[in-house]
Amino acid sequence: MTQVIKVNLPYDLRTSSDNDVFYKTAHEEQNFILPYCNSCGKYFWPGAIICQHCGSFDVEWKEASGHGKIYSHVEGRFSFHPDIKEYLPIAICSVVLDEGPRVFGRLVNYGEIEKVPYDAPVHIVWLTDDEKGCTIMGWEMD
Amino acid sequence: MNRTDLKNKYSIVGVGYTPQGKVLGRSAASFYLEATMNAINDAGLKKDDIDGLILYRDFPILQGDAMHHTANVITYSLGIRPKFLSQEAYCYRTNINKAIGAIENGTCKYVLIVFAESGRTGHRTWTDEIDLFSSKPYDEYAAYGNISAFTNYAMFASRAMHEHGTGPDLWAEIAVAHRKWANLNPNAIHYSKPLTKEDYLATPFLSWPFRALDATASTDGGRAIIITTTERARELKNPPIMIRGYGSANDTAKGWQLTPGDPASSAAIAGAQAFEMAGLCTKDIGAAQIYDCYTYTVEATLGDYGFFEKKKAADFLTVENIGPGGAFPVNTGGGLLSEGYYMGMTPIAEAVMQMSQRCGDRQLGVIPGTKLPEFMIVSDNGGFYQSNETLILERGK
Numbered sequence: 001m002t003q004v005i006k007v008n009l010p011y012d013l014r015t016s017s018d019n020d021v022f023y024k025t026a027h028e029e030q031n032f033i034l035p036y037c038n039s040c041g042k043y044f045w046p047g048a049i050i051c052q053h054c055g056s057f058d059v060e061w062k063e064a065s066g067h068g069k070i071y072s073h074v075e076g077r078f079s080f081h082p083d084i085k086e087y088l089p090i091a092i093c094s095v096v097l098d099e100g101p102r103v104f105g106r107l108v109n110y111g112e113i114e115k116v117p118y119d120a121p122v123h124i125v126w127l128t129d130d131e132k133g134c135t136i137m138g139w140e141m142d
Numbered sequence: 143m144n145r146t147d148l149k150n151k152y153s154i155v156g157v158g159y160t161p162q163g164k165v166l167g168r169s170a171a172s173f174y175l176e177a178t179m180n181a182i183n184d185a186g187l188k189k190d191d192i193d194g195l196i197l198y199r200d201f202p203i204l205q206g207d208a209m210h211h212t213a214n215v216i217t218y219s220l221g222i223r224p225k226f227l228s229q230e231a232y233c234y235r236t237n238i239n240k241a242i243g244a245i246e247n248g249t250c251k252y253v254l255i256v257f258a259e260s261g262r263t264g265h266r267t268w269t270d271e272i273d274l275f276s277s278k279p280y281d282e283y284a285a286y287g288n289i290s291a292f293t294n295y296a297m298f299a300s301r302a303m304h305e306h307g308t309g310p311d312l313w314a315e316i317a318v319a320h321r322k323w324a325n326l327n328p329n330a331i332h333y334s335k336p337l338t339k340e341d342y343l344a345t346p347f348l349s350w351p352f353r354a355l356d357a358t359a360s361t362d363g364g365r366a367i368i369i370t371t372t373e374r375a376r377e378l379k380n381p382p383i384m385i386r387g388y389g390s391a392n393d394t395a396k397g398w399q400l401t402p403g404d405p406a407s408s409a410a411i412a413g414a415q416a417f418e419m420a421g422l423c424t425k426d427i428g429a430a431q432i433y434d435c436y437t438y439t440v441e442a443t444l445g446d447y448g449f450f451e452k453k454k455a456a457d458f459l460t461v462e463n464i465g466p467g468g469a470f471p472v473n474t475g476g477g478l479l480s481e482g483y484y485m486g487m488t489p490i491a492e493a494v495m496q497m498s499q500r501c502g503d504r505q506l507g508v509i510p511g512t513k514l515p516e517f518m519i520v521s522d523n524g525g526f527y528q529s530n531e532t533l534i535l536e537r538g539k
Contacts, residue, residue: 009285009286010284010285010289011284011289012284014281014284014285046282072297072300072304072398074293074296074297074300074349074350074351076288076293076348076349077349078348078349078354080289080290080292081289084287084289087287090286092288092293092297102399104283104286104288104398105286106286106287113350114350119304132285134285136286
């Protein structure tokens with residue numbers, strides 16, 4: 001069972017009807033799913049009506065590992081908008097999943113940002129805001 | 143048709159500036175009109191000669207303006223009837239392609255490209271879309287806390303620290319070199335504000351690994367250029383600054399997905415197209431005007447163009463080499479970082495001014511140890527390093 005951390009998010013989660021199921025599944029079932037192409041056998045993200053790699057319409061959602069490696073990370077310390085001030089600092093990362101796609105997320109439980117190693121193995125941790133009724137991706141080092 | 147058929151067929155013939163920096167009480171529309179008329183006057187044309195008008199992206203309007211600055215709204219105020227109008231909806235770069243295309247297909251004779259803003263006085267923060275867009279929040283990533291262009295570029299630069307060994311020490315050199323150029327440019331916002339590497343390193347991280355001094359800032363003012371055929375340009379009062387080569391390309395990556403050193407980056411592809419059309423290589427280029435929204439953008443762009451090996455950027459991007467008096471001048475007006483943010487108009491206008499020898503104390507060929515370049519490379523970069531138009535300009539003789 002994937003760990004769920006209760007948080008207060010700075011803004012509502014805006015999703016598209018094409019990627020909605022990703023966040024809904026995370027929020028309701030805590031499952032990590034990815035769009036998968038039955039034609040070329042590759043995963044992609046976010047969800048779309050066609051495969052990002054080959055353009056096929058034969059795409060579906062598949063359960064995925066929720067494991068990957070940190071590609072890049074930053075730590076936001078400055079309030080670019082007044083509504084985010086109380087939530088800072090926020091570390092944000094991109095993660096190359098074991099299945100291939102590079103996804104987005106919050107880095108959690110990381111200590112000092114300067115010391116976070118690139119390519120470090122990470123796993124998914126769901127960040128759930130009960131009041132806003134939504135869940136986003138968090139990543140924690142293995 | 144072969145793209146090399148267009149080599150030097152088009153020229154930039156006029157540049158329009160406005161007061162810039164913090165200019166109180168002025169609408170963005172007024173800067174659009176002033177920059178446009180100044181470019182027309184600079185070229186020795188009449189406003190009715192402009193039959194193509196292209197605007198950079200439309201931003202949410204700020205105090206002082208009643209209307210969005212769309213190309214048709216600006217047209218009404220100019221009192222002209224252009225055959226061709228266009229504007230970026232967002233920050234992808236298409237302007238040179240569109241201008242040359244509209245003339246090449248016989249629609250237009252003189253195409254004017256303009257950007258203007260009242261972002262400094264109007265406090266555009268680059269996140270005000272959160273408040274001003276009709277839907278809140280404005281995208282999926284806001285919930286994660288990613289609400290600024292700054293964050294996406296910082297992610298790009300952060301990975302480059304790992305891939306290429308870059309970092310704040312190198313970016314400090316870029317920031318200081320730009321400031322030294324700005325200190326020679328009376329139009330620059332930071333004309334009278336010197337900056338040292340120590341000053342840079344003493345400032346806090348806004349989004350690690352970037353500081354405020356790694357980024358450009360919003361400005362008031364506008365800037366415009368006019369493109370026509372080199373044949374027509376020879377009848378006008380300014381020496382034609384010829385477009386020897388140009389290229390454009392767009393990436394498939396999202397802003398936070400950028401890959402430092404990607405051989406298929408928009409800058410790499412657009413640059414290669416421009417060099418191929420021009421029949422030149424990096425060794426032929428005497429100076430560069432690079433879209434420097436962030437310090438690292440200068441490193442990424444020049445690296446993708448092939449001016450240095452990416453892991454050896456620190457040997458090339460020194461204050462001594464790219465600053466005033468250096469062997470390879472970069473952003474000789476101070477750039478977006480230290481002169482002012484007018485999108486691609488900042489580097490393009492500076493290139494034209496340098497090559498027509500109108501740059502005063504910062505003029506290449508006048509500063510001891512420098513030469514007036516025969517060829518200059520110019521980048522215009524949009525989105526988050528995802529869209530690029532590159533120009534190689536040649537000084538008409």
